[in-house]
Amino acid sequence: MPKVSAILTTYNVDAYVATAIQSIIDTGFLDLELLVVDDGSTDFTRPIIRQLKETFSDRISIRPIFFSRNTIGGVATAANFGLNEATGDVVVFIDGDDWVLPNALKRAVELLNESDHDFILTDCSEYWNGSGKYNKYPESQFWDQLMATADIEERRSILLSMAPFP
Amino acid sequence: MNSSSYSFIIPAFNDAPGLARHLEYFRRIRRDIEIVVVDDCSTDETPSLIRAAELPENVKLIYHRMPENTGAGAARNAGLELASGDLVMFLDADDQLANCFFDYMDLSPIRNGADFVLFRYHLCTTQSEPFTYNMHTGDNRFFSSIPRTSFPAQLFTLSMIPAAASTIAFPWNKVYRHDFIKSTSLRFPEQRMHEDIAPHWQSFLRSRRFGILNWAPPLIHHFEHRLGARATNYVGPERLAVFQMLTDLTNEVRRHENSLRLLEELGRFCDDLFDWMLHIPGIESTEENRKWKLQYTLHAAQFRANIGLKDKIENPAPSGALN
Numbered sequence: 112m113p114k115v116s117a118i119l120t121t122y123n124v125d126a127y128v129a130t131a132i133q134s135i136i137d138t139g140f141l142d143l144e145l146l147v148v149d150d151g152s153t154d155f156t157r158p159i160i161r162q163l164k165e166t167f168s169d170r171i172s173i174r175p176i177f178f179s180r181n182t183i184g185g186v187a188t189a190a191n192f193g194l195n196e197a198t199g200d201v202v203v204f205i206d207g208d209d210w211v212l213p214n215a216l217k218r219a220v221e222l223l224n225e226s227d228h229d230f231i232l233t234d235c236s237e238y239w240n241g242s243g244k245y246n247k248y249p250e251s252q253f254w255d256q257l258m259a260t261a262d263i264e265e266r267r268s269i270l271l272s273m274a275p276f277p
Numbered sequence: 278m279n280s281s282s283y284s285f286i287i288p289a290f291n292d293a294p295g296l297a298r299h300l301e302y303f304r305r306i307r308r309d310i311e312i313v314v315v316d317d318c319s320t321d322e323t324p325s326l327i328r329a330a331e332l333p334e335n336v337k338l339i340y341h342r343m344p345e346n347t348g349a350g351a352a353r354n355a356g357l358e359l360a361s362g363d364l365v366m367f368l369d370a371d372d373q374l375a376n377c378f379f380d381y382m383d384l385s386p387i388r389n390g391a392d393f394v395l396f397r398y399h400l401c402t403t404q405s406e407p408f409t410y411n412m413h414t415g416d417n418r419f420f421s422s423i424p425r426t427s428f429p430a431q432l433f434t435l436s437m438i439p440a441a442a443s444t445i446a447f448p449w450n451k452v453y454r455h456d457f458i459k460s461t462s463l464r465f466p467e468q469r470m471h472e473d474i475a476p477h478w479q480s481f482l483r484s485r486r487f488g489i490l491n492w493a494p495p496l497i498h499h500f501e502h503r504l505g506a507r508a509t510n511y512v513g514p515e516r517l518a519v520f521q522m523l524t525d526l527t528n529e530v531r532r533h534e535n536s537l538r539l540l541e542e543l544g545r546f547c548d549d550l551f552d553w554m555l556h557i558p559g560i561e562s563t564e565e566n567r568k569w570k571l572q573y574t575l576h577a578a579q580f581r582a583n584i585g586l587k588d589k590i591e592n593p594a595p596s597g598a599l600n
Contacts (some may be wrong), residue, residue, distance in 0.1 A: 125426040126492055130410070133377055133494035137408045155428045159492065162429075166380050210494075213408040243418030245411075 116199030121207030125155035151181035284362030288352030350465035350472030394488035446477035
């Protein structure tokens, strides 16, 4: 398996950041570098990140990068900073209030590793705090179109119509 | 700092593979652990599995075989009599603790003033997908609707967060301080159906302060099998015991300082329960089952009328509370 750099960008997400971190750990990547770039959080996000770095210090490399104050560039600045620091063969971006499905991410990295592709795109669900329910992300028609074609230009044009998530 | 000892009470009936997974898990844990397996008269290889178990010195295994098969409630109570740890958790034989369980339990307020802590679970259907990061919808909603993050060790009272009591009544999503269980005489009703409901509610009703690990990831993998559930789909007379248990529980709720609000929650909880009972798979399938469905419907209506009627006499409930 390749070395994986997971870049987690956080800003005032104390209710979610531990879940985000644990979901990445649960992938079981043998060579994992977890970069947590915090864009000036003022809630418990940083204490949680510091605590988990210590808790998992004997098992997982968690590297906190704390900006001194919130940046105008927001997630983009944090993600770019993480990218500059990343030393892995494979890079994955995760937002601090999201979580990954560990088995699915692991499979995606395996597929990427077995292929000569430049990147792998994954689907996502949208979780609603108020209802406790998930929505299929409202782009499922694009996914159907992607599956229906193997032509790179067609796929490129469909991908460019989709929401630009990191 | 990690000097607390844990007792894990596991009622077991014909689930040697599940017990083997638990033993394998605890074999790796470098902590003071006591496993209390209460064998509810298994007819599989459970006794030989236990006899052959090789565990490190820090893991103590207690095996107790019930004289007759009496269900998980009685088995958990028997386990409580044998447990000696500072902290107690009930585990089902077919569930699995998450690898990160102790990491997050160390960060919980269980040693800092909480009588017990409630945590998230992975709701799973197959062993091959243990990390779902998903619970039942109502539990999802409860955990993600708590207005503030309880890190590092915020404590709650039931009056602060009454909806906690109407989360699904699972026995295995909490770790208790043993002295809380002792001092409040927390026990499971020794009936085969719905034996989890009363201790779940009583945990909240009798607690002065509890923790909710809403900031932490799920700490247990809970497996629900769509088909082949044992007691879950039972239709028959034993289920009727739930109505007397709910009546007793209602009386305990009435004695709580925040009883009006909690009766609302209990009403909602019972509505969901009754709705589920009347839609048990197969409940329409035979003449006999349809007879029991009618019985359940009548008892549910009677229960609703009783708690509603008493409300009007003693202290009027907010309108719509029990509808």
